[in-house]
Amino acid sequence: MRLGLDIGGTKTDAVVLDPDGAVLKRLRLPTGFGPEAVVASAVTAIENIADASGIDFESIGIGIPGMIDEGTGIVRHAVNLGFESLDLGAALAERLGVRVKVENDVKSAAVGAYHLLELQHPMAYLNLGTGLAAGIVINGALWRGARGTAGEIGHIPIDPAGALCPCGQRGCLETVASGSGITRQWPSDAEYPALELFEAATAGDERATAVVDALTRGVASAVRTLILTADVETVVIGGGLSHLGEPLFAGVRRVLQDWARYSPFLASLSLPTRVCVLPDGMPAAAVGAALIGVDHSEVSLNGRSGYRRLADRGRRDRRRQDSGARGGAP
Amino acid sequence: MRLGLDIGGTKTDAVVLDPDGAVLKRLRLPTGFGPEAVVASAVTAIENIADASGIDFESIGIGIPGMIDEGTGIVRHAVNLGFESLDLGAALAERLGVRVKVENDVKSAAVGAYHLLELQHPMAYLNLGTGLAAGIVINGALWRGARGTAGEIGHIPIDPAGALCPCGQRGCLETVASGSGITRQWPSDAEYPALELFEAATAGDERATAVVDALTRGVASAVRTLILTADVETVVIGGGLSHLGEPLFAGVRRVLQDWARYSPFLASLSLPTRVCVLPDGMPAAAVGAALIGVDHSEVSLNGRSGYRRLADRGRRDRRRQDSGARGGAP
Numbered sequence: 001m002r003l004g005l006d007i008g009g010t011k012t013d014a015v016v017l018d019p020d021g022a023v024l025k026r027l028r029l030p031t032g033f034g035p036e037a038v039v040a041s042a043v044t045a046i047e048n049i050a051d052a053s054g055i056d057f058e059s060i061g062i063g064i065p066g067m068i069d070e071g072t073g074i075v076r077h078a079v080n081l082g083f084e085s086l087d088l089g090a091a092l093a094e095r096l097g098v099r100v101k102v103e104n105d106v107k108s109a110a111v112g113a114y115h116l117l118e119l120q121h122p123m124a125y126l127n128l129g130t131g132l133a134a135g136i137v138i139n140g141a142l143w144r145g146a147r148g149t150a151g152e153i154g155h156i157p158i159d160p161a162g163a164l165c166p167c168g169q170r171g172c173l174e175t176v177a178s179g180s181g182i183t184r185q186w187p188s189d190a191e192y193p194a195l196e197l198f199e200a201a202t203a204g205d206e207r208a209t210a211v212v213d214a215l216t217r218g219v220a221s222a223v224r225t226l227i228l229t230a231d232v233e234t235v236v237i238g239g240g241l242s243h244l245g246e247p248l249f250a251g252v253r254r255v256l257q258d259w260a261r262y263s264p265f266l267a268s269l270s271l272p273t274r275v276c277v278l279p280d281g282m283p284a285a286a287v288g289a290a291l292i293g294v295d296h297s298e299v300s301l302n303g304r305s306g307y308r309r310l311a312d313r314g315r316r317d318r319r320r321q322d323s324g325a326r327g328g329a330p
Numbered sequence: 331m332r333l334g335l336d337i338g339g340t341k342t343d344a345v346v347l348d349p350d351g352a353v354l355k356r357l358r359l360p361t362g363f364g365p366e367a368v369v370a371s372a373v374t375a376i377e378n379i380a381d382a383s384g385i386d387f388e389s390i391g392i393g394i395p396g397m398i399d400e401g402t403g404i405v406r407h408a409v410n411l412g413f414e415s416l417d418l419g420a421a422l423a424e425r426l427g428v429r430v431k432v433e434n435d436v437k438s439a440a441v442g443a444y445h446l447l448e449l450q451h452p453m454a455y456l457n458l459g460t461g462l463a464a465g466i467v468i469n470g471a472l473w474r475g476a477r478g479t480a481g482e483i484g485h486i487p488i489d490p491a492g493a494l495c496p497c498g499q500r501g502c503l504e505t506v507a508s509g510s511g512i513t514r515q516w517p518s519d520a521e522y523p524a525l526e527l528f529e530a531a532t533a534g535d536e537r538a539t540a541v542v543d544a545l546t547r548g549v550a551s552a553v554r555t556l557i558l559t560a561d562v563e564t565v566v567i568g569g570g571l572s573h574l575g576e577p578l579f580a581g582v583r584r585v586l587q588d589w590a591r592y593s594p595f596l597a598s599l600s601l602p603t604r605v606c607v608l609p610d611g612m613p614a615a616a617v618g619a620a621l622i623g624v625d626h627s628e629v630s631l632n633g634r635s636g637y638r639r640l641a642d643r644g645r646r647d648r649r650r651q652d653s654g655a656r657g658g659a660p
Contacts, residue, residue: 229486
């Protein structure tokens with residue numbers, strides 16, 4: 001059994017995967033704020049789901065926002081969780097007595113989405129959260145890149161006359177196609193400012209319409225960049241903004257269709273058919289974290305990743321048990 | 331021995347590689363115009379270099395501009411060579427009596443540059459020719475992507491107010507950072523318009539300076555897109571415009587250094603140190619074509635590509651011969 005945790009800004013999502021990679025159990029708890037509280041809520045989530053499952057785990061993987069040092073499990077710049085640097089790998093290993101694997105939450109979600117959607121081809125998971133970033137899966141394995149920044153497309157500028165980005169550049173994708181981009185352009189006290197924005201646009205508010213247009217064009221631009229650079233077959237869109245659902249995706253598809261009308265080159269790439277949405281409530285990051293927790297899950301093996309082999313092993317084991325139960329022999 | 335051909339708009343470049351992947355022979359001939367003439371000049375180049383080498387070849391690989399159908403060796407949209415579609419693989423196999431492998435010239439050059447520069451990490455080869463495109467090498471092997479368009483970054487727009495691109499979009503990288511981009515902005519009858527442009531900019535011509543600034547910013551943007559999306563360790567710049575040499579690269583480095591000054595995020599990526607130039611006269615596309623001609627060269631094997639194994643085999647073979655010559659036995 002594999003355990004995976006997705007430590008988000010408000011909730012920690014825990015799952016248990018069976019040897020086939022299917023979700024056996026799921027549990028959600030509030031995430032604490034600050035380094036000690038984050039570690040404590042992670043330990044509580046792990047202990048609670050372990051108690052509920054009544055089993056031991058072969059591996060534990062953690063998805064968490066921030067820059068992750070792949071070798072050590074140190075997490076940096078996790079501003080929403082209230083710390084600048086935390087050796088989460090060491091802290092959890094000490095508290096739990098087992099080794100854990102720590103990975104960035106968007107990269108974890110890419111692996112989880114690839115698995116849960118049963119994709120076979122290169123894919124990218126495009127996360128529209130407070131920021132904008134992608135995780136890329138190539139040959140069935142997470143592609144971290146040379147320095148772990150593969151998929152950091154939120155800071156690719158698309159307009160030299162665009163807004164100043166906190167990163168210091170101007171007109172980054174993230175300034176229009178993210179939660180922070182919406183907040184900047186549409187300040188609001190509503191519980192869900194993005195929802196309010198879309199309702200205002202639907203009601204004909206011109207300023208809201210401009211913000212929504214910039215958002216859908218930005219998401220479409222992110223899709224185009226991922227496909228023209230890495231040539232993934234599919235871009236799966238997830239993250240907080242993806243809860244906007246059809247109004248957002250209809251807009252993105254409309255932009256991609258418009259582009260295909262005036263660019264035969266873009267038309268030849270069939271972009272509108274290569275975008276899909278992570279179904280609401282799918283625990284992609286927690287499942288991906290559980291799969292990444294398997295040491296060999298990151299190694300590409302002729303297009304079959306470690307967790308596929310894990311699933312195969314589960315099936316083989318069950319077949320063996322079945323034939324044993326029937327008293328069969330080769 | 332492996333034979334590689336780089337069929338360019340004006341010249342066909344042929345090389346012979348020894349089992350270590352070293353260039354044994356090189357030969358250049360004019361390329362014919364139109365489908366029959368292109369095939370004829372390729373056959374002449376192959377026959378001449380074979381005669382000069384006096385050996386048979388295990389494999390022949392061809393690099394050529396255009397969209398390549400990987401399965402068949404059909405070349406499409408090779409406008410500079412005077413045809414819309416040509417089954418080059420079949421035509422050469424028929425004329426030569428051996429199977430050949432056909433690949434896009436930029437993708438071939440990426441593999442050749444990776445080999446000739448003895449790189450070990452993920453890399454991209456950024457070709458500044460009539461157009462702008464890149465080839466990406468990941469895990470020691472060419473990354474073609476899901477549909478063979480990986481690295482087609484020339485048609486990523488960077489400015490919604492930019493010039494109309496022949497692809498139908500506006501402000502594509504190619505409209506500023508390519509030979510055709512220069513021709514559009516700096517019409518000239520000079521033999522080398524790009525050289526004239528740089529001389530005019532150096533002499534203080536304001537229009538020339540603006541075109542050069544757009545070019546260097548465009549190249550720097552291409553580097554940023556490749557590193558933020560695919561996170562290659564190194565971007566190697568080549569192609570016709572790279573003959574401009576230091577004035578071009580000093581400009582690109584200056585832009586990357588400027589960006590690092592106002593963006594701590596970009597500074598953390600050390601972009602200026604991750605760009606280098608393909609040395610003048612290095613036959614990257616022909617060498618890459620020869621290496622791709624090896625059937626297993628495109629398969630990633632734990633970070634060692636087929637041609638590395640080929641080189642290893644060469645070394646093993648020689649050791650065996652050496653020990654044989656010394657009468658040694660295991």
